[in-house]
Amino acid sequence: MTIEASPEIMTVTQAAEARRSIRTFEPTPIPREHMQEILRVTGLAPSPWNLQPWRFVVVEDAETKAKLQEAAYGQAQIGNAPSVIVLYxxxxxxxxxxxxxxxxxxxxxxxxxxxxxxxSTFAAFSDADRAAWGFAESNIALGFLLLTAQAHGYNTSPMLGFQPEKVKELLGLPVDARIPALIAIGVGTEEGFAHHRHPLERIARFV
Ligand SMILES: Cc1cc2nc3c(=O)[nH]c(=O)nc-3n(C[C@H](O)[C@H](O)[C@H](O)COP(=O)(O)O)c2cc1C
Structure with missing residues (x-):
């Protein structure tokens, strides 16, 4: 199934129901204004003290994408997506x-x-704890990003299978950067797997 990038924006529930990891994409580039709007909405994610520790590199350049794919154990979706977002x-x-x-x-x-x-709060943290804090909070942005992309008609493949030090070196990211995910994004050419999730009673209780 080919899903057209559509100007109809889904509701949050529609996007959550429709989202699946998609690993093959049309090669068509994503218009810059679509990407900017997806990242703007992603940036509405909340964070403690409103600190917003997340940053993005949108990799569109074929040569850089090929090096990123190498750093991600050759994962094919990096090669065939028109863009890959590095969230750090x-x-x-x-x-x-x-x-x-x-x-x-x-x-x-x-x-x-x-x-x-x-x-002064962060001055009392170790470097590792401070980096872990930024990593954890930036995962909130990851959730917003996956839903927002879907809502705007794009499919995604989030990935943790990569070598962070290689990605950091390739893109010149700060030494203390942490990378919650690489996200291949584009118009998908497959349906992905149907959701397979815990039933609510397995993961939630009301007291
Ligand atoms: C943070 C994160 C990292 C992931 N890493 C990879 C990965 O490296 N490669 C991959 O093919 N899928 C990866 N996935 C996709 C998961 O396997 C997938 O989300 C899960 O099986 C549920 O399927 P769904 O996304 O289609 O609902 C990752 C997902 C998340 C959220």
């Missing part, structure tokens, strides 16, 4: 520029105190 966390940038993310509603001394509190 950059805690150094997030903390260095915390004034940008403290809400403008917190004026003057209140905003300064919020920024100082955030900096």
């Amino acid at each position: 966390s950059d805690m150094s940038d997030a903390i260095d520029t915390v004034e940008e993310t403290v809400h403008p509603g917190m004026r003057g001394a209140q905003g300064d105190k919020a920024a100082a509190d955030i900096r």
Whole structure:
């Protein structure tokens, strides 16, 4: 089945029901404005202190994509998707520029105190804990991204099967960056597998 990228935007429930991992794609490039809108909506994801540690590199260049595929154990969907989004966390940038993310509603001394509190909280973290924090929170953006892409008529394949150090070197990412996923994205040419999920009573209880 070929799913056309469509201007009809799905509801969250429609996107969650329709989304599957798709690993073969039409080669047609994704218009820049579609990608920008998907990433803008993804950026509406919440994060503690509104710190927004997620960053994106959209790989469209064939040569770079080929090197990325190599760093991802040759996973074919990287080669055949028109774009691959590298979602990473950059805690150094997030903390260095915390004034940008403290809400403008917190004026003057209140905003300064919020920024100082955030900096002193992270100063007490080890480097590894700080990176793990950024990784965990950036996974919220991953969920938003997969649903938003689907809602806008695109299919995705999230991947953790890659060598992070090779990806970081290839794209010049910061040393403390962590990568929640590579996401192949495009208009799919397969249906993917039907959902196979725990029933609700297996994973939730009401007390
Ligand atoms: C963070 C993450 C990493 C994944 N890594 C890979 C991967 O490296 N290669 C792959 O083919 N699928 C990968 N998957 C896809 C999962 O296998 C898939 O989401 C799961 O089996 C459920 O199927 P569905 O996405 O079609 O609903 C990954 C999924 C997630 C969310």
